[in-house]
Amino acid sequence: xxxxxxxxxxxxxxxxxxxxxxxxxxxxxxxxxxxxxxxxxxxxxxxxxxxxxxxxxxxxxxxxxxxxxxxxxxxxxxxxxxxxxxxxxxxxxxxxxxxxxxxxxxxxxxxxxxxxxxxxxxxxxxxxxxxxx
Numbered sequence: 001x002x003x004x005x006x007x008x009x010x011x012x013x014x015x016x017x018x019x020x021x022x023x024x025x026x027x028x029x030x031x032x033x034x035x036x037x038x039x040x041x042x043x044x045x046x047x048x049x050x051x052x053x054x055x056x057x058x059x060x061x062x063x064x065x066x067x068x069x070x071x072x073x074x075x076x077x078x079x080x081x082x083x084x085x086x087x088x089x090x091x092x093x094x095x096x097x098x099x100x101x102x103x104x105x106x107x108x109x110x111x112x113x114x115x116x117x118x119x120x121x122x123x124x125x126x127x128x129x130x131x132x133x
Contacts, residue, residue, distance in 0.1 A: 009126075010030055010031070010033055010034050010126040013120050013121040013124065013126075015126075016121050016124040016125055016126050016127070017124060017125065017127045018123060018124055019116045019123055019124060019125045019127075023125065023127050026129050026130060027100070027125075027127050027128060027129065027130065028100055028128045028129065028130045028131075029091075029095055029100040029101070029102075030125075030126040030127065030128045031112075031115055031116070031125055031126055032091060032092040032094075032095040032100075032102070033086075033090045033091055033092070034126070035073075035083050035084075035086075036083065036084040036086075036092055036109065036111060036112070037081050037082070037083050037084075037111055038081070038082050038083075038084060038109040038110070038111060039080060039081060039082070039109075039110070040054050040059065040062075040080065040082075041110070042109035042110055042111075043062075043066075043082065045107045045109070046104060046107050046109070047107070048066070048071060049062055049066075059075075059077070059080050060075065060077050063075035063077070063082060066082065070085055071084070071085055072084055072085055073085045073086070084109075094108070100130065
């Protein structure tokens, strides 16, 4: 069975397409294969960390717990940025494998909310059309 996903090289921004309304409807969610960097407010919105923890525990201790749980892959203590863990396939853990849609859309991190306005190539995205099943 052929994969319904058309993966593009998300690291080669010169291959990205200018974003236009409606692209997400037919996209294979290639942006959801890129590393996802989040901050503490994103983790609170996602329900991974609670507000009490943010107010009372050092970010590096929160990161240590999340690393141990496998929720994050990396923590940049200088900028307090957490890199979320991903599936072995490279997909975001919040991406539905079949529909290629975000399962936490209303709570999605700021990085996702701002894409493609901000990012490696503002106004462009790593669009790849879904293949028919």
